[in-house]
Amino acid sequence: MATLVSYDHDYAYPYDDRGARCPILQIQLTNPANPSQTVEVDAYIDSGAGGSLFDGEFASAIGIELTTEPSQPYSTTTGSGLSARLHEVIVSHPDLGRFPLRVGFSEQKIWRNLLGRDFFALIQIGFRERQSAFFVTPSP
């Protein structure tokens, strides 16, 4: 029996800096202790990532001291690891709302911010790769 899922919003994959269409969402990261400290960033939607991860430089950019939380190891596909510090931030998007989310801020440079399955638990999301589009409903 088929399962039907409906979505409220559709998004075309935007172009990344190399001119390739990628499933990227522009989201805002806000320091919950100081809402005026907000930046907007590109985040790749990554269903293979166990948790959301952002470049650690964004923590200081919104007034969060990176090292006040313990280090959390992250493992990569190469088997090598990187470490991040988990901090609670407000993740927001005009269509999806505002979510408090404990995300990783990397201690090393990373090329892409990732929205992982912790973010997926807050919304419903579907992909249509051939059309370079994804679909979102702002409820789990």
Next chain:
Amino acid sequence: MATRPEMTLSTALSLEASKLAGAMSVPPMAVGSGAASVIGGALFSTTISAIVFFPNVAVYGLSDIPPTPGWLWSAPTTGQAPKPSTSRRSRELHFREVRQDLFKALSGQWVCVEGESIVAHGSDVAGVVAEARRKGVQVPYIFRVSSEPEGSVRMGL
């Protein structure tokens, strides 16, 4: 009616890696019924066996056909079309898309874009954010211009 030569596994293996990689992301089970009936009537009447046994090969063939909304993999709907994105950064995204030449010169740097302007750029986010705020941007939109090797396949980590 257009015809094409039969596609064998060996020819499929010689296809461009990027297209083949794209084809492999398609679930093989999607090929069974809908694909075979559409292709069989139109282009691939001699390749049905290849479709059945080498689904990725068949789907590669399909990738030559321009995507048609609603064809083959219809998005689940309840009769209402989803609302289009209301990205507050549509101007910035368009600017990034059409002026990639500007950004190539900033390879490896953090960049803040507001509208169709590069407001600040540099090697550390905090500096770029501070400069953007000095210029009146309350919520800076920041991204890093990749300096990864051209042609590399991007993965999350």
